[in-house]
Amino acid sequence: MIPTLVMIALGAFVTTLDNTIVAAGAPSIARDLGLDLPTLQWVSIGYMLPFAGLLPVAGTLVDRWGQAATLRAGLLAFGAGAAVGGVAMTAWLVIAARVLQGAAAAFLVPTLLSLLRTNLDARGRAVGATVWTACLAVALALGPPLGGVLSEYLGWGWIFFVNLPFVAAMLALRRKVATAGRDPAARRPAAGSMLVMTTGMVLITAAVVRLGEGDVLAPVALGAAGTAFASWFVLREKRARERLVPPELTRQRVFTGALGVQMLWGLGVSGIFFFTPLLHQEFLGLGPVLAGLPLVVVAVAVVAATPLVPWAVPRFGPHRTVATGLATVAAGLLALAAVNHVPEVLPRIPSLVLIGAGSALTTPLTSYALEIVAERHSGTASGLLTASRELSSALGVALIGTVLAVVRTARLGEGAAPALAGGYTAGLLTAAALELVGAVLAFKLLKERAGRNPSPSDKRGDPFLTSP
Structure with a gap:
């Protein structure tokens, strides 16, 4: 049991860390390689898009190839991407390294989660779910400041190299973890x-x-x-x-609604998350370490507010809980836009707390959607929900980056730093509008089965894929 839990803890941490660690180091990468804003966005998008695109078929391929072969190949590919990214001297080589890591992560995640099913009993799976979620939260909190520390004191290449000890440890631990072989009866992937x-x-x-x-x-x-x-x-x-998305899922209003609402949440939050360290360095004059540190507030607020979710859902229903969360995120974004002209960090902290706390209340988007799908589709549904989260993150970086770039270009006469701040404010307003639309849709689309208390047999989803 212990080797399996350690393996999934390391995997959850490192695959999530690669989603967040780049944010604080992105300005350093841009300066050293001479990247413009559109190219810089691909450093983040390059990881998220292959992650999202491959996830819907990755679980099926794990069954066909076997856990051992998939885990070994995924770790080697992830490590190779980290090594190439650390020594890369051109933009496109950095982006190619990120693409390789994102593709590898798409196979590592379902492989590691399948170990929970095959290697642990019911009690062990509950422990594993807690370990997985805790590691996601820790990676979310540590990513930006760790990226800042590495960029400032060792160079941005170490944002990639820091992955290698995790890969080495998991490769060594792999021999102590029981793995299932190939399943000849596994269905063909679409x-x-x-x-x-x-x-x-x-x-x-x-x-x-x-x-x-x-x-x-x-x-x-x-x-x-x-x-x-x-x-x-x-x-x-x-x-x-053989469909990629079973028709039973597309006809389920709550499930498709959850996918759409989750997309809107990610479109707004992820783009702002990526460009905040850039604003802190270029407008507030902070170094890489301090530029990423305020984002820890968001992660801490997510962790602190998460215990409210199991209290709120039975009382108010998932539709009201999620809608309130998205509205709270929108309020935080609007509050941040209101103080963005002030070149100081402290006035921004309350807004970041609201964004984190509101995001925690969106957790039922995934858990409730998984509760209402049939057991035979639970794995596919989990993969689609996770994929939509990654896709929304990629599109969010692209969308907010475009808004920021257009407004910044129009205001360059005011000076580079004020123009960037103006573009960031426009991005915040755009993100807030997306969150408000999501709140309205959540209230309407998740209301269909509100108030229903699922029986234990209905809870067929993967609990370790229920965090936003």
Whole structure:
């Protein structure tokens, strides 16, 4: 039991850390490699998009390839990406390293979670779920300040190199963890649909990023191509024998509503999270360490407010709980926009607390959606919810980055730092609007089965995939 718990703890921490550690080091990467804002966004997006695109089929491939082979290959690929990123001297090599790490993480996550099912009893799985969630929270809190410390004192390459001790430890521990072999009866993955969907996601994200460059023709062309691939995906799914998304899930209003609302939450929060250290360095004049430190407040607020969720849901229903959380996030973003002209950190802290506390209240988005799906679709539903979270993060960085870039360019006459602050304020207002739309949709779409108390047999989802 102990080797399995240690393995999943290390894996949960390092795959989540790579989502957040880049934020504080991104300004240093931009300065050293001479990156403009649109290119810098791909350092983050490059990890999130392959993570999101591969997750829907990764679980099936784990069954077909076996836990041992998938775990070994995933760790080696993740480590290779870290090594390449640490020594990279060009933007596209850094982005390629991030893509490799994101693809590897898409296989590592379902492999590690499957170890909980195969290696532990019911009590052990409960402990494992707690360990997994705790490691996610710790990585969320430590990522920005750790990225700042490494960038300031050792160089931004160590943002990548810091992954290698975790990979080495997991490779060594792998021999002590029992793993299941290949399952010849595992269903074939819908690889074709996955490829079409991922291509569409990349093209649409690229279109949003290119909007920030002031070009018109390229975003229109990329957007049209992305839309064409998205339409192809829909038609392919209708005719496919093995669907990427089972029709039973697409017909479930609460589940599709949860996916949509979660997308809106990620679109608003993730982009702001990525660009905050940049603002703190360029506008507030902070170093990499102090620039990332205020984001710890968000993580602490998430952890502190999470115990309210099991108290609130039975009393107010998941629809009101989630809607209140999104409204609270919007209030925090608007409050931050109101003080953004002040070049100090302290006035921003209450706003960051609101954003973190509100995000904690969105947890039922995942847990409630998993409770109402059939047991045979619980793994697929978990993968889709996790994938939508990663996709919304990638699109959020692209969208908020575009808003920031457009407004900053229009206000460059005021000076570089004030122009960046003006763009960040516009990004905050955009994010707040998205959160408010999400709050309205959550109240309406999650209301269908509100008040129902699921029986133990209904709780078929994966509890370790229920954090926002």
